[in-house]
Amino acid sequence: MTDPADDRDHSFSEGEGFDDSYDEFDLDPPELGVDPAKVDPVDSRVVTDTLDQHNVDTDVVDASELVDVGLNYMQINRYEQATEAFERAANFAEDDRVEQEAWVDKGVAHAELEEYDEAIGAHREALRIDDESEHAATAETNLAYALWEFGETAQALEHAERAVEIDERFAEGWFNRAFFLSERGLAEEALHCIDNAIRLGLRNAKVLEEKAEILEELGEYDEAEQIAEEANEMLEQAEQQVMEDRMDGRGQAGGAGGAGGLEEPGRPFEGEEGGIMDPGRRTGEETPEHDREFELE
Structure with a gap:
């Protein structure tokens, strides 16, 4: 049986405390530096794990290269990852043209997932930025396609007509x-x-x-x-x-x-940005010389 604690004083070390700002114990996350050119499009975690808007300074993100990351996802049928990449590209873009392109591509990726409501929203966002730009006709065509798939056939015709009015x-x-x-x-x-x-x-x-x-x-x-x-x-x-x-x-x-596959008859085309090669999709290529000189009916 132990004796009860006595009343003797115990000398504790008073020390000198800690200096300010110990980096090793700082709970705030460090600023994250990312080189989008080195992003591996096969790694589906890289976009969400490293390109967090709360951690990344806009100046260190090249939105155009992030669009390319999304296009690489599209080429390997990773459409969910593509939508994430395009959305982040749109959020980081400081140039309206790049932002608009990212929204158009995001809409295409959603359409591939048959998420037509999200596709409609993305294309409308692209048109909100500029409804007369070089991307506007493609956005209108994509919007028409998504609306048709969504069952809004009357609106689909309106936007298809708007596309050819623009271009x-x-x-x-x-x-x-x-x-x-x-x-x-x-x-x-x-x-x-x-x-x-x-x-x-x-x-x-x-x-x-x-x-x-x-x-x-x-x-x-x-x-x-x-x-x-x-x-x-x-x-x-x-x-x-x-x-x-x-x-x-x-x-x-x-x-x-x-891309390179057979076409499905009885459906409208879905126009596309980014240069992904697919039958009937806009790739930014020049019209053949012999087709340029004629009067549209």
Whole structure:
């Protein structure tokens, strides 16, 4: 049994305390320096783990390169990560053009995930920034596509028409306008629009199939049959090319809807920024020289 504590004084060390600002014990997070050029697009955690707006100074983030990170995600079908990258690019962008491009690309990524409500919001945000810029026609076309998928067909036609008003040489915009007009039974107007798209260089199986259907609606059965046969030949050639690529081990990963893959008939095109190659999508390439000189109908 121990004796109760006695009343003897105990001498404690008084010391000299701690100096101010011990970095090793500072609970505040250090400022995070990030080089977006070194971001690995395969690492799905890198965007959310390192590009936190609360920790990163805007000056150390290149929004354009972050857009490229999102495009790399798109090319490997990592659409969720792409939406995160594009949103952060838009938040960090100091240039309106880069911010608008990021919102357009974010909308495309959401559409690939069939998140059409989010896609609509992204494209509207892009148009809020500038509804007359070089990206505005693509944003309008993307918005029309998302609205159509969302069931808002009347609004879809309005935005498809707005796209070609902004850029009359936007072939995909003319095709989408033709598609929506045809859906509403306005075949004659639709034919003029799809012919404009073809004159501007947009000639593939999907476009020709749509034109054949419009011609049938107008009673032009012989021409419709001829166009449909040409579309079938294109599809067969595309299928053959896919098979050859697979056998050669050169099959491409389908970026943003299957780059290099077959087209799905009976749907409007979704325009796109960033240069992701896909049939019928806007890539920023020049219209072929022989298609430039003509009067749009």
